[in-house]
Amino acid sequence: VSSVNVDLQTDATLQVDISDALSERDKVKFTVHTKSTLPNFKQNEFSVVRQHEEFIWLHDSFVENEEYAGYIIPPAPPRPDFDASREKLQKLGEGEGSMTKEEFTKMKQELEAEYLAIFKKTVAMHEVFLCRVAAHPVLRKDLNFHVFLEYNQDLSVRGKNKREKMEDFFKNVVKSADGVLVAGVKDVDDFFEHEKTFLLEYHNRVKDASAKSDRMIRSHKSAADDINRIASTLYTLGTQDSTDVCKFFLKVSELFEKTRKIEARVAADEDLKLADLLKYYLRESQAAKDLLYRRGRALVDYENANKALDRARAKNKDVLQAETSQQVCCQKFEKISESAKQELIDFKTRRVAAFRKNLVELAELELKHAKGNLQLLQSCLGVLKGDT
């Protein structure tokens, strides 16, 4: 289960997980498995098969639902992306003739392992999304969510067509422009004012850290790959003869094979515990920002309604209408504020816990790997020096 699945209250009333996944050529099929004691489900335990687009549909339905304006909507899982991996596998197939059989098998294994890792990651991210929804006191009751979990057939949710994607694009432009406007309004409430500044800064820095950690991990992986090739070449050198120095080469080649595996694991762990963590909180902090935006929007609407009411009273025209409108805005605003406060506090708790857990685990793993590396080097040196 992914690195960010922390402190999500899994109680017996509703438990969701992804029990299986199948990768077909251009899509992944997730088997969503639910265990529940809630009365609205027909059975206590059941599974359905869902694809990525259906997850997105669910997420979007939350975002578009006015009722949920006051909550941090759990960020949608990223699209499964096997393109890079597939491309590499293809290139390998093309280059088969130019390398030795051992090299080919080795590289194939590597790439297959990489593919598997990406696969596991995407499964984990989809699972986290569902778990977050299931753990949320309000969202878990959502009807669409239940349909998603239970409905046996295809939801006939298609991905957005071009027109809809264009609409989305424009909507986003408008939204960000509006967001700037809204953000400019000073909030009366200190808590929210502070949160606004904090989230903005935090979000940007997480974005930066996420990008940089990705680059760092990529370098790490490249270095590990190089060590792999060194090991292969040393092996070839070592098998050319049976002199002393050749036996030496073979031993060193063996050592490098093993250290490379460790280096690759270090990079993979960093990826899982650090990079994924940062990426997830990048998305969640964006969702939190969205919440603040919605509240800000509601506040502006409320203030505008107030002004309109004042004007109406002054002119003594359409006062009732203005009053109702103002009431509505006020209620909406207060509702959002109340839940938003709690949501943001929860967000912080979750965040701290997730970071703590992952950083600790990462440090422990790195320590373990470094010790493993050390041991390998020591024993190899012992053998080599003993021989010479």
Added chain:
Amino acid sequence: MAASSRRNPPPLPGAENQDPLSEMADEDSDEGEDIFVGNSNPVAEAFQPDTANGEEPADLFSEAETSTAANSYITNSKSNGVHSDNENDLFAEVSVELSMENPSTTAKSSGAEFTPSLTLSATQPESMEQLEEEKDEDSFDMEVAVTNPEKIGDGMNAYMAYKVSTRTTLPMFRNRTFSVWRRFSDFLGLYEKLSVKHSLNGCIIPPPPEKSVVGMTKVKVGKDDSSSADFVERRRAALERYLQRVVCHPSLLQDPDVREFLERDELPRAVGTHTLSGAGFLKMINRASDAVSKMTIKISDSDAWFDNKLQEVESEELQLRKLHAVVDSLVNHRKELCGNTAVFAKSMAMLGNSEDNTALSRALSQLAEVEDKMETLHQEQAASDFFILAELLADYIRLLGAVRGCFEQRMKTWQRWQEAQSTLQKKREVEAKLLWANKPDKLQQAKEEITEWEGKVTQYERDFDRISVTVRKEFLRFEKEKSNDFKSQIVKYLESLLQSQQRVICTLF
């Protein structure tokens, strides 16, 4: 076989009055090639009697002539009575010194030439540890270092001067320790001179580090950054290794040019070492024509040893080139990793700053610090990758090129012999024709020519046999040196990896 027949028992120390230097200048000198002075290890190992200990691979000593020659030396050396029983390598060491400082030997005489080597070769086989001790001992006999690079002058005429220090107990030098200042072109000049003199004998001349117009220009221009510093350091280390290989080589050490290089205060500027000089061009042309002729020569060698070894050398060179390319890639990736880690550390620090939960904020800052330290470690690791491993590979790729050159020399000698033979044949045909046509005056001339060419054929045949022996001997010595070099360097590299892992552990704790 030619080899043993021309090896006469060495003259007794002190009795020798021929000046081997003058002989060495003459390419046909036999003694010039057999000289091993003081540089124990490669020599001793190549000439140890084949009571090899378990560690020594048998194939090094499979050459019958070599060992018989060594044995003949041994018997003679024992008769010299200069050294005691050589059961114990302790004594061997002692006797080395004794013979070195034997007052009855004139400084450059054969006493120095023959006895110490014989002592060493007569040493009973040691285990590898003892051999390594000896190697440490031979730095006791002859040690060179290249240090203190200093920039002299300014602008485009500036150059780097390096201090070449020698410490030695060899009698052929004026002092025990001395140092001189040399510049890069001096090293190249030395190589040129040695090349001219010895490559025709089939010696493997260690090649010097490569010229680098880009690197040097940066230094000249005064770009004071880490890449220039790296370049200078790299060059210094390469020059040192080059010089160490030269003095390790028994025949080369005897060359007066080497001595002059190490001792003389002011060396005349080496000409012909500029990339674009006249001599440089000439060299390029020669090389091109050599390449063409190489393609057409094919020795029907009754001794398949040479063919096999050449093939081995070629395939090894290929592998080393591949390995070097990968190590280069590793160095680059590590440097990249280093940079990325530094950048990431800063980013994490920022994130820690903005995190309002104090505990987490502290934790993130600590993470940033750790990553920063990691960056330093990565950088050092990259440096070690480079300096130890990549340079070793680059050196050996160049050396293998020199080895191939050696083999080519032998082929050329063979060709010369064959051509002489065919010329002789033609002369004989001419003589036969003249005999038939009965022209007595021309006949006399033909007979003279035949005698002349018969002489040449014999000489060239002797040359060929001689160069074959030298090449074989050189090759074995080279293999041994290479084997030790690789092993020690790789061990050094692994040790550096080890250290770096230990530091990682300390940091993480």
